[in-house]
Amino acid sequence: MSDLLERLRERGWRLTAQRRVVAEVLDGDHVHLTADEVHARAIERLPEISRATVYNTLGEMVTIGEVIEVATDGRAKRYDPNAHRPHQHLVCFRCGTVRDVHPHGDPLAALPPAERFGFTVSAAEVTYRGLCPDCS
Amino acid sequence: MSDLLERLRERGWRLTAQRRVVAEVLDGDHVHLTADEVHARAIERLPEISRATVYNTLGEMVTIGEVIEVATDGRAKRYDPNAHRPHQHLVCFRCGTVRDVHPHGDPLAALPPAERFGFTVSAAEVTYRGLCPDCS
DNA sequence: TCTTGACTTAGACAAAGTCCAGGGTACGAT
DNA sequence: ATCGTACCCTGGACTTTGTCTAAGTCAAGA
Ligand SMILES: [Mn+2]
Ligand SMILES: [Mn+2]
Ligand SMILES: [Zn+2]
Ligand SMILES: [Zn+2]
Numbered sequence: 649m650s651d652l653l654e655r656l657r658e659r660g661w662r663l664t665a666q667r668r669v670v671a672e673v674l675d676g677d678h679v680h681l682t683a684d685e686v687h688a689r690a691i692e693r694l695p696e697i698s699r700a701t702v703y704n705t706l707g708e709m710v711t712i713g714e715v716i717e718v719a720t721d722g723r724a725k726r727y728d729p730n731a732h733r734p735h736q737h738l739v740c741f742r743c744g745t746v747r748d749v750h751p752h753g754d755p756l757a758a759l760p761p762a763e764r765f766g767f768t769v770s771a772a773e774v775t776y777r778g779l780c781p782d783c784s
Numbered sequence: 785m786s787d788l789l790e791r792l793r794e795r796g797w798r799l800t801a802q803r804r805v806v807a808e809v810l811d812g813d814h815v816h817l818t819a820d821e822v823h824a825r826a827i828e829r830l831p832e833i834s835r836a837t838v839y840n841t842l843g844e845m846v847t848i849g850e851v852i853e854v855a856t857d858g859r860a861k862r863y864d865p866n867a868h869r870p871h872q873h874l875v876c877f878r879c880g881t882v883r884d885v886h887p888h889g890d891p892l893a894a895l896p897p898a899e900r901f902g903f904t905v906s907a908a909e910v911t912y913r914g915l916c917p918d919c920s
Numbered sequence: 921t922c923t924t925g926a927c928t929t930a931g932a933c934a935a936a937g938t939c940c941a942g943g944g945t946a947c948g949a950t
Numbered sequence: 951a952t953c954g955t956a957c958c959c960t961g962g963a964c965t966t967t968g969t970c971t972a973a974g975t976c977a978a979g980a
Binding site for chain 2: 925926927928929930931937
């Protein structure tokens with residue numbers, strides 16, 4: 649059983665076929681699927697799984713911090729199982745491919761106190777954009 | 785007449801009451817309104833202006849580079865008239881307020897070649913997040 | 921003033937996501 | 951092993967955000 653499902657169970661959550669399949673679909677590196685893409689792949693393994701359940705399960709995984717929501721464009725949110733190693737994203741202008749990247753240093757450090765307007769700033773998300781090798 | 789409308793006209797575009805009102809609504813600093821917020825404020829000045837025209841006009845302004853689209857959450861895009869001075873955004877977790885901020889250095893410089901996966905990287909968008917003074 | 925192509929409008933449509941009532945099931949208790 | 955039930959899943963209605971189109975209107979040059 650995956651880490652993810654084990655953690656869900658430790659929280660007292662029922663282990664269902666649907667949750668198992670969603671967790672399996674999200675396995676791997678550089679995975680940044682939309683909810684509908686997750687649904688499409690889940691259906692291949694469990695044809696009767698509903699869209700609502702995919703949304704619910706993804707939402708639960710985000711709540712417990714095992715999956716991250718990524719909004720790289722103005723379209724559908726993407727769901728990223730790489731929740732334990734902080735990282736940023738590199739997105740192709742043309743095809744939309746998303747890679748995990750690890751910039752130097754802490755991006756927060758670049759924002760001087762005078763530019764914080766009294767906010768308690770605690771996070772920085774960086775989206776790098778460019779053309780991928782296939783699209784060049 | 786605003787710069788913005790002057791530029792529109794230089795491009796051979798007709799100067800209509802609707803375009804004038806949308807440009808007026810977007811005037812100011814730290815303005816990051818959604819299309820529906822622009823529409824609501826435009827209606828106060830020109831009650832018959834349609835949603836479609838607001839979307840069309842905002843899209844045109846983005847095309848000519850006088851307005852920037854900002855996606856700070858997974859919700860509606862925001863429209864930002866501060867298109868000439870490069871900047872990033874600081875967003876309140878709780879109330880969603882958006883401020884323009886100017887971090888030190890070039891955010892692109894933090895991404896080493898080995899982390900570029902063969903992409904031609906040309907832009908970086910940073911969203912800083914925290915609690916604003918009112919929400920603390 | 922007249923003409924005309926560009927602009928605007930209302931409403932249909934689409935994509936992404938939320939919510940609900942009713943039926944189904946995982947799992948602790950027996 | 952079976953039961954009971956609290957929690958989960960489903961289909962579909964609904965909401966939000968955005969796009970598109972056909973028909974009417976009008977800004978601006980002739
Ligand atoms: Mn990622
Ligand atoms: Mn801005
Ligand atoms: Zn590409
Ligand atoms: Zn706030």
